[in-house]
Amino acid sequence: MSEPLVLGIETSCDETGIGIVRGRTLLSNTIASSMDEHARYGGVVPEVAARAHLEALQPAIDAALAEAGVRLDDLDAVAVTSGPGLAGALMVGVGAAKGLAVSIDKPLYAVNHLVGHIAADIVTADSAPLEYPTIALLVSGGHTSLLHVRDLTTDVELLGETMDDAAGEAFDKVARLLSLPYPGGPEIDRAAADGDPTAIRFPRGLSRASDLAKHRYDFSFSGLKTAVARWVERCEAEGIEVPVADVAASFREAVVDVLVTKALAACADLGVPRLLLGGGVIANRRLREVALERAAAAGVTVRIPPLSLCTDNGAMIAALASELISSGRRPSTLAFGADSTLPVTEIQVAEAVPA
Amino acid sequence: MILAVDTSLGTAVALIDADGGRRAEAGAVDPLGHAEVIGDLLVAALGEAGDGEITHVVAGMGPGPFTGLRIGIAAARAFALGRGLPVIPVPSHLAAALTALESETAPFAIVTDARRREVAITVFEGLDSDGLPVVTAETVLVRATDADAHLDGIRRIDVTTLSATDLARVGARALAAGRTLTGDEPLYMRHPDVTVPGAPKRVGT
Numbered sequence: 001m002s003e004p005l006v007l008g009i010e011t012s013c014d015e016t017g018i019g020i021v022r023g024r025t026l027l028s029n030t031i032a033s034s035m036d037e038h039a040r041y042g043g044v045v046p047e048v049a050a051r052a053h054l055e056a057l058q059p060a061i062d063a064a065l066a067e068a069g070v071r072l073d074d075l076d077a078v079a080v081t082s083g084p085g086l087a088g089a090l091m092v093g094v095g096a097a098k099g100l101a102v103s104i105d106k107p108l109y110a111v112n113h114l115v116g117h118i119a120a121d122i123v124t125a126d127s128a129p130l131e132y133p134t135i136a137l138l139v140s141g142g143h144t145s146l147l148h149v150r151d152l153t154t155d156v157e158l159l160g161e162t163m164d165d166a167a168g169e170a171f172d173k174v175a176r177l178l179s180l181p182y183p184g185g186p187e188i189d190r191a192a193a194d195g196d197p198t199a200i201r202f203p204r205g206l207s208r209a210s211d212l213a214k215h216r217y218d219f220s221f222s223g224l225k226t227a228v229a230r231w232v233e234r235c236e237a238e239g240i241e242v243p244v245a246d247v248a249a250s251f252r253e254a255v256v257d258v259l260v261t262k263a264l265a266a267c268a269d270l271g272v273p274r275l276l277l278g279g280g281v282i283a284n285r286r287l288r289e290v291a292l293e294r295a296a297a298a299g300v301t302v303r304i305p306p307l308s309l310c311t312d313n314g315a316m317i318a319a320l321a322s323e324l325i326s327s328g329r330r331p332s333t334l335a336f337g338a339d340s341t342l343p344v345t346e347i348q349v350a351e352a353v354p355a
Numbered sequence: 356m357i358l359a360v361d362t363s364l365g366t367a368v369a370l371i372d373a374d375g376g377r378r379a380e381a382g383a384v385d386p387l388g389h390a391e392v393i394g395d396l397l398v399a400a401l402g403e404a405g406d407g408e409i410t411h412v413v414a415g416m417g418p419g420p421f422t423g424l425r426i427g428i429a430a431a432r433a434f435a436l437g438r439g440l441p442v443i444p445v446p447s448h449l450a451a452a453l454t455a456l457e458s459e460t461a462p463f464a465i466v467t468d469a470r471r472r473e474v475a476i477t478v479f480e481g482l483d484s485d486g487l488p489v490v491t492a493e494t495v496l497v498r499a500t501d502a503d504a505h506l507d508g509i510r511r512i513d514v515t516t517l518s519a520t521d522l523a524r525v526g527a528r529a530l531a532a533g534r535t536l537t538g539d540e541p542l543y544m545r546h547p548d549v550t551v552p553g554a555p556k557r558v559g560t
């Protein structure tokens with residue numbers, strides 16, 4: 001099967017993503033987001049997300065099939081995110097994927113969400129094939145991970161990840177400190193437009209020499225968030241109006257600096273002149289700018305899938321399964337569950353053993 | 356045939372004939388692990404049922420612990436979608452009542468665990484002319500320790516496993532009578548457990 005037709009189901013956070021690919025060709029990337037429902041809570045509420053997935057799945061599958069111009073009978077396989085992510089949200093997708101696969105009697109591939117983010121790059125139209133090895137920096141509201149990808153389907157290593165908040169979460173929390181709405185990323189971006197990124201020197205988490213020994217590729221954003229909170233409180237205590245633009249710009253600069261510095265350090269240390277960016281926070285223009293600028297200076301090529309494939313989506317899940325199928329992997333058994341902490345080394349879950 | 360799926364308690368899957376006769380049943384009593392077992396249970400039930408076309412899928416809509424409850428509904432809907440079949444949503448307590456009526460005399464209350472030291476209670480009184488259990492007091496959540504006082508002498512039947520066969524039968528009878536037993540929203544009985552945030556906590560200097 002050289003060009004498998006695969007439908008992917010992604011429900012690890014607040015996006016219900018249904019994607020359809022044929023081989024490496026994207027046929028549909030349908031996303032129903034419950035983000036608006038989370039806005040008044042200032043962050044993703046797992047139970048709200050899980051309820052929304054159940055409502056959104058069927059219409060999203062219908063819409064994806066219509067857009068792709070295929071029927072369920074045509075599919076060669078169904079794919080689903082097994083983890084990592086929010087357990088209750090993942091389980092809705094797993095239940096649906098199993099019901100669908102059994103119903104149409106097609107193989108099911110249970111895959112890793114983070115590796116899916118890398119696979120998003122291969123269904124990006126007109127892009128050259130992904131070269132190995134590559135360093136991948138995945139940044140969203142749910143994760144901040146630095147990966148060493150030697151092969152998409154067999155060999156992905158976790159170099160580091162956040163020890164506390166995900167970068168996207170830090171944006172949301174700092175937005176709240178500045179009385180800006182959710183989601184924080186675009187709001188901070190907007191507020192930072194007229195700000196001076198060098199106005200305040202906020203701390204760069206896990207970047208001191210003493211931290212680098214043990215946490216060279218790990219991230220921490222909670223100290224940064226606290227530093228911003230202290231700064232805002234001090235302004236208030238002194239009766240000074242908070243310079244929102246400067247705080248936003250300086251905060252954003254601190255996040256971007258750490259992300260790019262650590263990613264390029266990994267490239268240099270491992271001798272890998274390629275960096276792939278993924279995750280919803282890649283929408284942040286400043287992050288893309290700084291990454292491109294500093295990577296160019298370091299002789300590192302940067303790949304960034306279109307934003308619709310950077311945020312959580314089902315197409316990346318279908319794309320990863322399509323690669324697994326093309327490389328001869330057997331389907332998963334039906335006996336897997338949702339694994340909220342699935343390690344990145346488990347690219348496929350519960351692959352069947354040969355009979 | 357009619358396929359029924361319920362994950363309001365354990366995981367229960369069954370197929371019945373158009374006349375209500377049981378064709379296959381598969382289940383797991385574990386109140387967790389629905390996502391892990393649902394696929395294999397579907398395969399087992401379909402295999403046991405053998406040839407014959409499925410015409411409808413009945414989904415047990417709870418009440419039940421949300422995380423597990425949704426898995427069965429998601430699976431039932433996706434199965435139906437895969438074959439272009441209609442879904443019949445059925446309150447899970449109706450199936451438990453139908454099972455109980457085989458050996459018990461009404462009135463009685465079906466009582467299931469709702470977690471957080473609460474139980475879900477529905478009071479029933481026999482069958483109506485469509486063969487459906489008659490609800491005399493709609494489902495409510497009550498503190499487990501208050502359940503007996505709440506029931507005030509009505510006999511309670513504590514249920515920990517559900518018969519998907521009886522769930523399918525309830526669905527079939529509702530279908531035959533042209534009745535809708537509940538909507539598309541699961542019987543959550545609780546709002547999502549969240550509060551709108553206030554001002555950020557002070558961190559001090």
Ligand SMILES: [Zn+2]
Nearest residue numbers: 140142279312
């Ligand atoms: Zn993601």
